[in-house]
Amino acid sequence: MKIIGIAFFAILFFVEQSKAQLSFTFEKGKAYELVLFSVKEGKFEQLLNSYLPKVLPLVSEYGGKPLVSFSVVRSNGIKKSPQIVAIWEWPNAQAFNLASDDKRILEILPIRNDAMVFIEEANFFAVSKTSTLQLDKDESYALLAGSKIKRSSKSLLSLKKAKKANNSLGWKKIVLTKQRDENASEKVEAEFILKAIVQ
Numbered sequence: 001m002k003i004i005g006i007a008f009f010a011i012l013f014f015v016e017q018s019k020a021q022l023s024f025t026f027e028k029g030k031a032y033e034l035v036l037f038s039v040k041e042g043k044f045e046q047l048l049n050s051y052l053p054k055v056l057p058l059v060s061e062y063g064g065k066p067l068v069s070f071s072v073v074r075s076n077g078i079k080k081s082p083q084i085v086a087i088w089e090w091p092n093a094q095a096f097n098l099a100s101d102d103k104r105i106l107e108i109l110p111i112r113n114d115a116m117v118f119i120e121e122a123n124f125f126a127v128s129k130t131s132t133l134q135l136d137k138d139e140s141y142a143l144l145a146g147s148k149i150k151r152s153s154k155s156l157l158s159l160k161k162a163k164k165a166n167n168s169l170g171w172k173k174i175v176l177t178k179q180r181d182e183n184a185s186e187k188v189e190a191e192f193i194l195k196a197i198v199q
Helices: 007-014 044-060 093-100 103-115
Strands: 021-026 031-039 065-076 084-090 116-126 131-136 140-146 155-161 173-177 188-196
Touching (some): 084 093, 093 116
Antiparallel strands (some): 021 131, 031 084, 140 173
């Protein structure tokens, strides 16, 4: 799997501000990368000061940008529980692949790798129609992942596996809800209880 290590702008979202409502637009036709990761103790500063300032301008050349990030309260159904769940927006999966081959990005990747416990990236999803996601920084959310998850009235966002794109996690669909709805899923393979991270 090609790795460029661009998910860590999410770390910047730890800065608390007074804004309670967050709004994010998911556009039809674009690719949304689900990234799960954990950082070694004492290594956040390394990412913030030595990695992010270098990698973010390079990634933006390919149209990649961080959209929304969550801290993980708890998780079920996955071997390694991440600290952070982040969603990145790309024009398409090919843009990510091109960025992955950029020698400038590859040269600074060891800085990221040294700081990571693990990272699971390059898992692409798409929306069936353009929609706006509104979050409250004081609320908890459930991210359900699997193959046969149904959208319900409690669902805030539903994404399906992007066509002709990587998805090593094997999930065909992810649904974000305000609370777990037992009637919304026939088969949940993984579940994450999340808190939105405020920029």
